[in-house]
Amino acid sequence: MSESTSANTPKPSSSVKLVLLGEAAVGKSSLVLRFVNNDFQENKEPTIGAAFLTQKCSLPTRTIKFEIWDTAGQERFASLAPMYYRNAQAALVVYDVTKPSSLTKAKHWVAELQRQASPGIVIALVGNKLDLTNDGNETPGESATNDEGATPAGEGEGADGEGQADEEEEEQEATPGDARKVSTQEAGTYAEEEGLLFFETSAKTGVNVVDVFTAIANAIPESSLKSGRGPGAGTGQTTLGGARPAEDSRVNLGERSAATAKEGCAC
Amino acid sequence: MPSTEAQRQRSAYKKPRSGQTELIKPESENFPFEDASVYSPQDAQSLPSRRYTLSLSPQLIYCRSNLLPTLISSKVYRQLEFQAVGSWWIHRSQADSSGDANLYRVPGSREDVFADDKITVKSKRTLMRFLRHIGKTQHDTEPPQGAEEDESMASPFSTYLESKFQVPAELLDPLLSLSLSQASPQKTSAAYAVPRIQRHLASIGVFGPGFGSLLAKWGGGSEICQVGCRALAVGGGIYVLNSGIESIRQPVQGEHDARLKVQLSNGETISTKHVFGSHWDLPTDNHPKCDRVARSISIVSSPLEGLFPVAAEGAPTPAGAVVVFPGTSLGQADDAPPVYVLVHSSETGECPPGQCVLYSSISIAGEAGQSLIEKAVNKLLESAADPNAQVSWSLRYTQLGRSDYDFPGPLAMTLNHVSDNVVCFPPPSLDLSFDDTVIGTVKDAWRLAMGDEVVDDEFMKFEDREGAYDEE
Numbered sequence: 001m002s003e004s005t006s007a008n009t010p011k012p013s014s015s016v017k018l019v020l021l022g023e024a025a026v027g028k029s030s031l032v033l034r035f036v037n038n039d040f041q042e043n044k045e046p047t048i049g050a051a052f053l054t055q056k057c058s059l060p061t062r063t064i065k066f067e068i069w070d071t072a073g074q075e076r077f078a079s080l081a082p083m084y085y086r087n088a089q090a091a092l093v094v095y096d097v098t099k100p101s102s103l104t105k106a107k108h109w110v111a112e113l114q115r116q117a118s119p120g121i122v123i124a125l126v127g128n129k130l131d132l133t134n135d136g137n138e139t140p141g142e143s144a145t146n147d148e149g150a151t152p153a154g155e156g157e158g159a160d161g162e163g164q165a166d167e168e169e170e171e172q173e174a175t176p177g178d179a180r181k182v183s184t185q186e187a188g189t190y191a192e193e194e195g196l197l198f199f200e201t202s203a204k205t206g207v208n209v210v211d212v213f214t215a216i217a218n219a220i221p222e223s224s225l226k227s228g229r230g231p232g233a234g235t236g237q238t239t240l241g242g243a244r245p246a247e248d249s250r251v252n253l254g255e256r257s258a259a260t261a262k263e264g265c266a267c
Numbered sequence: 268m269p270s271t272e273a274q275r276q277r278s279a280y281k282k283p284r285s286g287q288t289e290l291i292k293p294e295s296e297n298f299p300f301e302d303a304s305v306y307s308p309q310d311a312q313s314l315p316s317r318r319y320t321l322s323l324s325p326q327l328i329y330c331r332s333n334l335l336p337t338l339i340s341s342k343v344y345r346q347l348e349f350q351a352v353g354s355w356w357i358h359r360s361q362a363d364s365s366g367d368a369n370l371y372r373v374p375g376s377r378e379d380v381f382a383d384d385k386i387t388v389k390s391k392r393t394l395m396r397f398l399r400h401i402g403k404t405q406h407d408t409e410p411p412q413g414a415e416e417d418e419s420m421a422s423p424f425s426t427y428l429e430s431k432f433q434v435p436a437e438l439l440d441p442l443l444s445l446s447l448s449q450a451s452p453q454k455t456s457a458a459y460a461v462p463r464i465q466r467h468l469a470s471i472g473v474f475g476p477g478f479g480s481l482l483a484k485w486g487g488g489s490e491i492c493q494v495g496c497r498a499l500a501v502g503g504g505i506y507v508l509n510s511g512i513e514s515i516r517q518p519v520q521g522e523h524d525a526r527l528k529v530q531l532s533n534g535e536t537i538s539t540k541h542v543f544g545s546h547w548d549l550p551t552d553n554h555p556k557c558d559r560v561a562r563s564i565s566i567v568s569s570p571l572e573g574l575f576p577v578a579a580e581g582a583p584t585p586a587g588a589v590v591v592f593p594g595t596s597l598g599q600a601d602d603a604p605p606v607y608v609l610v611h612s613s614e615t616g617e618c619p620p621g622q623c624v625l626y627s628s629i630s631i632a633g634e635a636g637q638s639l640i641e642k643a644v645n646k647l648l649e650s651a652a653d654p655n656a657q658v659s660w661s662l663r664y665t666q667l668g669r670s671d672y673d674f675p676g677p678l679a680m681t682l683n684h685v686s687d688n689v690v691c692f693p694p695p696s697l698d699l700s701f702d703d704t705v706i707g708t709v710k711d712a713w714r715l716a717m718g719d720e721v722v723d724d725e726f727m728k729f730e731d732r733e734g735a736y737d738e739e
Contacts, residue, residue: 067346069497086320086485086493087485087616116317118317119315119317119318248583248584249350249351249583249584249585249586249614250348250349250350250583251349251350251351251474251475251478251481251583252474252475253335253338253339253344253349253474
């Protein structure tokens with residue numbers, strides 16, 4: 001269709017709107033803080049207001065700039081949530097692996113996103129606070145790129161590895177001192193059924209945090225990037241000329257000062 | 268959360284004490300919208316509703332609007348995407364066109380006038396004289412004074428054009444269309460039209476060649492509201508949707524908490540120093556008189572590409588266009604008001620590719636206005652090159668607000684104190700372009716809320732949250 005737009009530029013950059021959803025205190029803001037600043041705050045205050053943060057994620061063929069909307073628990077006003085996830089291309093639905101009720105809440109969010117959000121939205125289910133489990137304890141803090149605990153669901157690949165992880169899981173759950181209450185298998189199976197990306201993370205140690213965002217970046221369909229953010233823009237039967245590249249219609253307000261000065265003395 | 272829960276339960280059982288001031292929202296609900304009806308053809312396939320973002324109150328934003336510096340100083344513009352509104356089109360009745368397309372592109376700048384091949388050389392000369400005149404006055408700090416100018420400005424714009432500049436009558440409708448006046452030509456005074464045409468011309472080129480006004484992608488004004496709510500949230504505010512005010516109780520003298528108690532329709536009670544809202548939001552019987560316009564939203568099964576030409580070298584592809592149907596082009600008398608149609612392409616994100624959205628408006632509310640809108644929409648679709656262009660869905664409604672054709676004066680823009688610390692905004696403008704007076708009214712409200720702490724220069728200046736924009 002319109003591959004000409006990206007042919008000349010070496011590495012196209014696209015913005016991706018990503019929203020965070022999940023029960024209070026599961027570590028939504030901490031995940032973002034780890035991803036954006038590689039930082040962690042013990043006993044972080046609940047987020048007051050909402051944070052809007054950006055972070056670039058470099059892929060081999062393109063750069064994705066995440067616009068991250070941290071909902072600050074305000075999504076508890078159910079009617080408010082659509083404002084957050086409208087036009088979002090990705091959602092991070094977070095639960096706490098030590099708190100079963102938070103997975104129930106996460107499932108509600110997934111259902112709502114599937115019903116209401118943009119078609120084609122990439123949803124990642126993330127079990128946070130892995131450091132409170134035995135899996136997390138064994139993982140050194142620096143190895144943020146370690147694959148342990150990552151279980152990308154959906155494509156059916158690595159099903160064997162997943163099975164093994166689950167067996168380990170069952171054993172570890174019995175170990176004293178392990179605060180885990182949600183097994184990897186339970187959440188992973190659910191994620192696979194619903195076609196979600198799935199990771200277990202620790203914002204505290206950094207395990208898998210970058211991986212979540214990289215996996216999301218890779219999962220965003222190229223077609224939705226070409227014409228800017230938006231539900232399925234540029235896909236489908238677009239032969240009628242509606243799929244012009246977004247850059248063509250975008251007006252940059254930053255050009256005002258220069259243009260205004262010129263305008264002022266010209267007439 | 269638990270405390271709110273407890274508070275809610277307490278308030279539910281609490282009976283109002285006697286003797287206190289309590290404003291209770293009247294039973295009869297009233298809204299800024301009336302008489303809504305949905306039309307969809309019988310053979311219509313159901314549309315994918317999630318692919319649409321429609322606006323009940325669409326407005327274009329002139330590049331010289333004070334809204335833009337406000338969006339920039341508050342830094343919220345970074346979460347918005349702006350697109351150009353390109354051409355203005357005017358519909359001519361068949362009689363005066365010789366087989367040409369019935370839509371005529373209005374020359375919106377001096378360059379356009381030179382390039383136009385429909386206007387005679389003589390008319391061009393008078394038109395340029397007029398454009399020069401208003402171009403001059405717009406850069407003077409003082410508008411031209413004197414009894415003569417005052418008098419001519421009070422007369423209808425048509426009289427003003429003819430008597431002062433000998434502009435031929437055929438150019439009246441195109442010039443009026445640039446003013447976006449929704450009144451009939453006779454009722455549009457020069458004092459109303461001239462500054463608005465000036466604004467149109469002065470806005471061209473501000474953000475790039477070939478266009479003078481903007482729209483915000485993903486739904487226009489509602490998208491700006493959303494970004495505003497976000498800025499509020501980043502600042503620590505909370506917003507709640509789908510919940511109205513049931514009643515407001517003034518604090519009783521000597522009461523420990525001197526704040527207003529606001530009972531929300533979702534059952535919660537909140538305490539606050541001030542309440543601001545429109546008279547549709549607040550429990551008050553004091554309803555200002557509103558004007559009414561007929562409006563409709565139509566989803567069209569064609570992109571109507573011909574309406575969005577790139578007007579100049581290096582100009583962005585417009586996502587919006589304005590089509591004006593003078594009353595006479597719809598078979599009405601000279602004194603009939605025009606129908607305006609704002610056309611949004613799928614680039615706006617409001618509809619899927621291959622379609623477009625028509626936002627129509629006329630200052631005659633009710634069935635009479637709606638039938639003129641329908642006529643205009645049909646003519647627009649007939650004049651499109653695409654034989655498949657059809658309305659696949661439409662919503663018709665009446666909108667209430669303020670039309671400012673006859674200069675209601677500053678009172679229309681002032682805040683109205685319903686009771687202590689309960690403040691009512693005037694009805695919003697029904698203008699098709701963003702009404703800059705809103706910003707002044709909002710600033711007045713902000714001053715009231717800030718009280719002694721107010722620092723005028725800080726209005727709408729927000730600091731970035733630390734780390735949020737490291738790379739920019």
